[in-house]
Amino acid sequence: MQLPRLVSGITFISIVTVAFFLLSACSEPNSASVSASTPLAGVECSSFGVTPSGDSVDLYTLTNENGMRMEVTNYGGIITSLHVPGRDGMEDVVLGFDTLGGYLSDAYAASSPYFGALIGRYGNRIDGAQFSLNGRTYPLDANNGPNHLHGGEPGFDEQVWHAEPVERADSVGLVLRYTSPDGEEGYPGRLDVEVTYTLTADNALTIDYRATTTKATPVNLTQHSYFNLDGEGDGTILDHELTIDAEAFTPVDSTLIPTGEFRPVAGTPFDFREATPIGARIDQDNRQLGIGGGYDHNFVLARQDRDSLRRAARVYDPDSGREMTVLTTEPGLQFYSGNFLDGSLVGKRGNAYPQHAGFALETQYFPDSPNQPDFPSTILRPGETYHSKTVYQFSVRERSM
Numbered sequence: 001m002q003l004p005r006l007v008s009g010i011t012f013i014s015i016v017t018v019a020f021f022l023l024s025a026c027s028e029p030n031s032a033s034v035s036a037s038t039p040l041a042g043v044e045c046s047s048f049g050v051t052p053s054g055d056s057v058d059l060y061t062l063t064n065e066n067g068m069r070m071e072v073t074n075y076g077g078i079i080t081s082l083h084v085p086g087r088d089g090m091e092d093v094v095l096g097f098d099t100l101g102g103y104l105s106d107a108y109a110a111s112s113p114y115f116g117a118l119i120g121r122y123g124n125r126i127d128g129a130q131f132s133l134n135g136r137t138y139p140l141d142a143n144n145g146p147n148h149l150h151g152g153e154p155g156f157d158e159q160v161w162h163a164e165p166v167e168r169a170d171s172v173g174l175v176l177r178y179t180s181p182d183g184e185e186g187y188p189g190r191l192d193v194e195v196t197y198t199l200t201a202d203n204a205l206t207i208d209y210r211a212t213t214t215k216a217t218p219v220n221l222t223q224h225s226y227f228n229l230d231g232e233g234d235g236t237i238l239d240h241e242l243t244i245d246a247e248a249f250t251p252v253d254s255t256l257i258p259t260g261e262f263r264p265v266a267g268t269p270f271d272f273r274e275a276t277p278i279g280a281r282i283d284q285d286n287r288q289l290g291i292g293g294g295y296d297h298n299f300v301l302a303r304q305d306r307d308s309l310r311r312a313a314r315v316y317d318p319d320s321g322r323e324m325t326v327l328t329t330e331p332g333l334q335f336y337s338g339n340f341l342d343g344s345l346v347g348k349r350g351n352a353y354p355q356h357a358g359f360a361l362e363t364q365y366f367p368d369s370p371n372q373p374d375f376p377s378t379i380l381r382p383g384e385t386y387h388s389k390t391v392y393q394f395s396v397r398e399r400s401m
Contacts (some may be wrong), residue, residue, distance in 0.1 A: 009024035016221055026058045037357055041065045043165040043172050048073050049100035055160045061164075061174045062199045068394070070199055075100060076157040077118030077176045077195060079225050081348070084394045085203065086320035091231035093322065095358045098348050107344060112149075114224040115347075118159035118195055119150045121180060121187050122378070123222035124298070124334060127257045129372035133188070133216060133379065140186040150187035150224070156193070157224070166196075173198040182214065189215030189382075206395040211386040219380040220365045221388060226338060226358030229317035229324060233351025237338065237359045238279025243314040244272040244335060246299035250366060251288050258367050260374060262300055270297065275316065278337055278359065293339035294356070298332045298366050309391060313361050321397045328363040328390040336360040363390040379398050 026045035041064055048059035057075040069083040072193030080097065096115045097103055103115070115191040129142035150157065160175040173196055180191040180320045191213050195324065198206040209221045228237050240252050249270050250258040265271040269281035269289060289295070301312050312333045313326040326333070336359065343354040380386045 005248075006183065009079070025066070031291065040165075041172060043167060045165065048075070049102075050159065052104065057160060058163060059295070060074045060163060060165055060174050061175060062197070063203050064172060064199050064203065066203060068199065068203050070197070070205065072174055072197060073100070074161045074163040074176060075103065076116075076159065077161055077197075077223075078103060078157070079116040079197075079223070082205070082225070082230075084231075084322060085396055086317075086322045087396060087399065088320065091234075091320065092348065093227055093229050093232060093324075094233050095226040095347055096356070102347065111340065111342075111345060111370065112143075113122075113226070113345065114150060114157055116225045117223075118161075118176070118221070119224050119362075120149050120156035120193065120219070120221045120305070121185070121191060122148070122218050122220045122370075123150060123224075123362060123364050124220065125149050125255075125257055126218075127255075127368045127371050130186075131218065131290055133218075133370070138186050138188060147255055147257060151247065155185070157219075161195075165385065169182040171198050171200045174209055187217050189217040191217060191219065191380075193221070195221070203395065204391050207392075209386065209388040211217065211380065212382075213380050213386075214382055216379055216381045218370045218378045219386045220369065220378050221386070222364045223335075223390070224360055224362060226360050227315070227324065228358045229315060229322040230320050233353070234346060236279070236356040238248060238277065238319065238356055240278050240359065241275040241316045241318065242272050242335075242359075243275045244299050244303050244333065245311055246273070246333065248300040250298045250300065250332075252291060252295065252297065252367075256296060256367075258293060258372060258375075260372055265299075270295075270299075272313075272335075275314070278285050279356070282337060283357075295335050295337040296339060298334050298364070299329070300366075301331055301333055302332050309389060312363060315359070315361070316397065321399065323395045323397055325393040325395070326361050326363065326390065327393065329388055330363040330365065331366045332366045334360070334362040336362070337361065343361045363388070 044061040063069045071081040072267045082094045124146040129140045129148040140148040161178045164175045166173040194210045196208040248262045309327040316323045365378045366375040369378045
């Protein structure tokens, strides 16, 4: 298994652009920056509300030259909408809410779906809500039964990030920064985090993660968007055809903690090496499917090196023709089939989200890696830079004749 991708030095690589426009915050409601050569492309910033603690929250609308549009709020780095071309035009393909209040509601907090959010310090679960490092045990927030999930409460998904829009000749982006203080949710060290969303001219969403620390600490950052390529609120994703480039997955115990085994996917419902509808085997009598009520498992990606992008998955929706290809530098991919959605959350346009209304493909290190010596290490040390990159590439297939 590979080691973490850690680059020496504590200074983030600067963003170099051919042509750029940089804003530190919303200068005024609905202020927009638009390139003269690409009239549709640009970044618009507007107010998105105020948190209960009194922090102002902004909403950034990024549009590329093809009209593909993404809305991101600096509250949790949440992608609130993503409008992607299909055979019959643009559709929003991510689950979420129209207002900040939706992400702050008691109903949302109770079910904790993490719609569209940046996740940290540690994506996924840590067994028993603790880990040991350098002879010391660090207790964490037990916010998922006995376990620690997605950085605890509050995790990075509930923080207000500093945001800076960026325009280049061939893309638009948003740089988000957050400093996690030493001891936050039990983790050692101050962690300085920078995440850059980039929307490119070829309809790709690139997510670049970087972090440095003052003390050795586990780091596993990811993005938690739920996708429905037919359009959010438009039925389930069970007919979406999924391919995952993995020969093995990590089975879990009754609390969704990996057992430590690397189990081959061959001959199991977890074999997505060839395109298969998500719902084709989801109801099979299989203990692993039964534990999570569907797919909620880490897949061990085929990796040859630790730095280059490689395809991890592909999803195709036959109805709309939309196809999403996921490339990443990460060793793992969590496939979640929206098992715990139950219709109680009402999202955009008044759409209720039933079970399997969306799927998540979270690029990551493996769950519970701090307690699993055979898993790739997630420990970041002072003087190193955590760096991870993931691309969601969108395209349209024409109808077969």
